[in-house]
Amino acid sequence: MTTILHEERLSTVVAAVAETGARTVLDLGCGDGDLVLRLAGVAGIGRVTGIEIDAERLRRAQTRLAGLPAGGARVQLACASLTQAHSNLAGYDCACLVEVIEHLPLADINRLERALFGGMRPGHVIVTTPNAEYNPVLGVPPHRFRHPDHHFEWDRARFARWGRGVAARNGYTVTFHDICGAHPDLGGASQMAVYRRGDQSP
Template sequence: MTSWLHEERLHAVEDAVRATGAARILDLGCGDGDLLVRLAGNPRYDEIFGVDLCPDAIGRLRRRLNTCDVRVPKIGFRTGSMFDPAADMAGFDCAVLIETIEHVDPARLSALERALFHDMRPETVVITTPNAEFNTLLGVPAHRYRHPGHQFEWSRARFREWCARVGRFYGYKAMVTDIAGCHPDLGGASQMAVFHGTGTALPPDTG
């Protein structure tokens, strides 16, 4: 992926997280910590925690944190799954998933929804995902995805539909915006949803 796009995403997410006023941040699918390292230098946050399936990525994150100016009192990270969250992954002020959901098998997406919005249930959730409509401007052939690990890529209408459905079911309200460009017809290269909990009751536990 082009570096300008990654930078635009990081800026958009960092701004969104700051705007929530959150003090405790959970970075799901944190990779080697591009967002986490940025947030770690900001003393406005009390805790930042990163989770990723890849132990090599977590190792790179650890090494990066050892060489940067960390101003957050509490930082943690582990190799782990979003689908079966540990108890200490619940109740954060804000959870972030940057270009993560498109790596999930569509058949398992409902399990991720439940783990995130029911089990972990942060006050705010920030999610970015590619905008499939923009692919042609990036030179991506119509029959391919941007990355071989992607299981799907959604149009803006499809992403908004998903956000609205998940929000209704789990008691969140989502605001969706284009990020990384703003083509008059195709939108941005990525799209971002910021979910805020509405305080409504959770759906019945069917697990």
């Protein structure tokens, strides 16, 4: 993906988080801290926690976060698996997975669902993932993925089937959005699902 698309994706997710009214936010698979840095400066957010399994990326994120100005959100990082529920991460207002699920083996997707939606149960969950239909626009050859570390890339219909199933099984509602471009037939470069737990106000 290009830097322009990456920036657009992050801006879209930050706006979606702000729309939920969340004060506490989890960034699951936070990588080098791109989203954490942006969320830390959003008015109304008081705590941001980034979770990453790759210790080297987590160290890079920690270095970047050292430059945050005082007085913003409280930020913390932790090295942990996304496919295991963590009781100390329960109760967050919103959790984000930005271009993360496609890096997991398909066998781990169900484990992620149980850990996040069944165990930690944040009030809202925001998930983005590549839209496979858009790959030709990016010059990705057929039968190839955008990144060698991707285990899958779903079209919009497949993502929607998965997302609706997750919502139904765990007591959430979900809406879907094309992001990072709007081709009239192919949608955006990425796609976003926004989940709301059933007891949360619309």
